[in-house]
Amino acid sequence: MSKSRSWVLVAVAAGLAAPAGIALAADSAPPGVSGGLHSALVGHRSVGAQMRAEGARQRRARARRVSVPPILQRIAECESHGDPKSVGGGGMYRGKYQFTRSTWASVGGHGDPIEAPEAEQDRRAAMLLERSGPSQWPVCSR
Numbered sequence: 001m002s003k004s005r006s007w008v009l010v011a012v013a014a015g016l017a018a019p020a021g022i023a024l025a026a027d028s029a030p031p032g033v034s035g036g037l038h039s040a041l042v043g044h045r046s047v048g049a050q051m052r053a054e055g056a057r058q059r060r061a062r063a064r065r066v067s068v069p070p071i072l073q074r075i076a077e078c079e080s081h082g083d084p085k086s087v088g089g090g091g092m093y094r095g096k097y098q099f100t101r102s103t104w105a106s107v108g109g110h111g112d113p114i115e116a117p118e119a120e121q122d123r124r125a126a127m128l129l130e131r132s133g134p135s136q137w138p139v140c141s142r
Contacts, residue, residue, distance in 0.1 A: 061119075068122050071141065072097070072129060078140030084118040097125040103136070 068076075076096045080086035084096040092100060095113035099121075104113045107124045116124075134141030 069126070069129070071134060072122065072125050075125070075134070075137045075140045079137065084116075084121050085114045087114060096121045097128075097137070099124070103128065107131070 076082045079098040080096050099113045107127045109124050
């Protein structure tokens, strides 16, 4: 069997054993191999590169998490029942902590609070609590 055929067979066998959602790609084709499987995989990241990228994504997600103090947990439950997509006050108050758009922007938020991940809403609420105290939530902070 030629070298190029055995490479293709190995690549096909590896592709059948790969977890769903992970594209196998050769870092480079063996000498003399063109077209076929190699051409189909050009531009795909290798499994190792995909695994490194996923690990980095998970580390960034862990770093973004914030420990929510009990007072913010109570405020969120009172304001929105803890729902980060909650909209109240005829659309004026938005997100888990019922931010106005101007308050959201004042703590560095961009766009609509309900479009931000829950962890970001928690971080921005913690910033607001640290800066202004619980008075930003006059009813729910009692």
